[in-house]
Amino acid sequence: MISAMEQTGRTATKRRAIQVAATEVFLQHGYLGASMDEVAAKAGVSKQTVYKQFENKERLFADIVLGTNDQLAVNLAAAYAETLEGATDAREALRALAFRLLESLTADHVLQLRRLVIAEADRFPEVCGAWFTRGFEKSLETLGQALAGLTGRGLLRELDDPTLVAYQFAGLVMYKPMNRAMFAGTRVRPEPGELDRIADSAVTVFLSSYGADR
Amino acid sequence: MISAMEQTGRTATKRRAIQVAATEVFLQHGYLGASMDEVAAKAGVSKQTVYKQFENKERLFADIVLGTNDQLAVNLAAAYAETLEGATDAREALRALAFRLLESLTADHVLQLRRLVIAEADRFPEVCGAWFTRGFEKSLETLGQALAGLTGRGLLRELDDPTLVAYQFAGLVMYKPMNRAMFAGTRVRPEPGELDRIADSAVTVFLSSYGADR
DNA sequence: AGAAAACTAGACTGTCCAGTATGATTTCGG
DNA sequence: CCGAAATCATACTGGACAGTCTAGTTTTCT
8 A cells, every 4th residue: 555656566556547537537527427437448458357456436536535635645745845944034934934835735736636626515524524534634633733844933923723724824924826827717816916915915914913023 | 577476377487396305316416317207297297397407417406506596596585684793893793794604504494505606617608607696796785884883883994805805704614614515515513612613713813903903 | 270268439318416497486575 | 157377196207326246257266
């Protein structure tokens, strides 16, 4: 399981091809809109092989959803590290972080995955709930830790509940652009100037509560 | 069109029954999962009548989505009025507003509609985009106006961009509970104590930037 | 090499569903 | 009360698709 990516046998290779293809198909068409024939074709594999690897469509879906966290988690961890760890100026660091978050989370495939999970939240409550806990919530807890780290360097004041503070930062920065991206389709893009205003203002509000200089 | 709800003829009555039934079916099963037979059965109407009133499934969907804003808009307007208009204490007023927002927006049918719109954002970009502009964005602009009204009564300081401030308030209050409600299925409910902490802290952060007393 | 396991192409089953057609019945305006 | 329009129940068409089956081919392991 840990070494899923390291397997090189024919079976493992084909399994991975199926996962890649299925991810593409599910993200593009949704659960009901996805066809197993298309998955097989896109994976360059026969339908039998798909059903040998994954009992049925539901299992394949679960596998895809739960397997698609890693990239984003790594990406976000990098964003935290690069923007916060060496920082000396709180405002600049938080601004940079805000942009990295916006960039990471409005990437097309991230939005599509989130749409998929939301759409199927009632059909697959366990899978979607697990995705949320292990992906979404975990990312914000990690962000909380990263923010708490700024306290140690005198850039923020003491935080009682770093996770809550992380949600507040995320909410200030992303509530508007994220909702637009989710609701208004992948096509609509905000003008760059707007993201600047949002990030600037969010950081100002954030620092007026949590900045080290009162 | 304006008087759709006032029509009493047989045709108009049946048309409304179809809309009600279709709303239920689409919200429950999603676009692809919804069946026109179920809509007809639930409306107590023959399939022919459905197709006489609505050209096809797509049109029915569009009609449903675009017709489902009014209740929530009215609800939110009431929330703004009741919590802000007579207020004398900014903290108390904003706390009350926060709870009203959470209550209104985590209602089951609201969540289901939002899931539906998000899920179909790529399939029906015009319809979902229109829903977003006329429903979501409009609500936040209205909230901005309501908040700006607090400035006049000395409860908040001057707001350069009331809409942006409204998004920040909404983000502070709802980013966490709304995401959980959207992703983790309708079943998961936060403990009441958590909403208290979120609302309290959000209002504190908000006021430390926008409160009239510095 | 040779047997076992994996894979392939393609046909097939059963089901579901959007949308149409039909012929009988009900409603309603004049 | 009569005729037009609306509605009803029901059956049908055509297509999509999940999942199975078969018979032949390729890979892998020993």
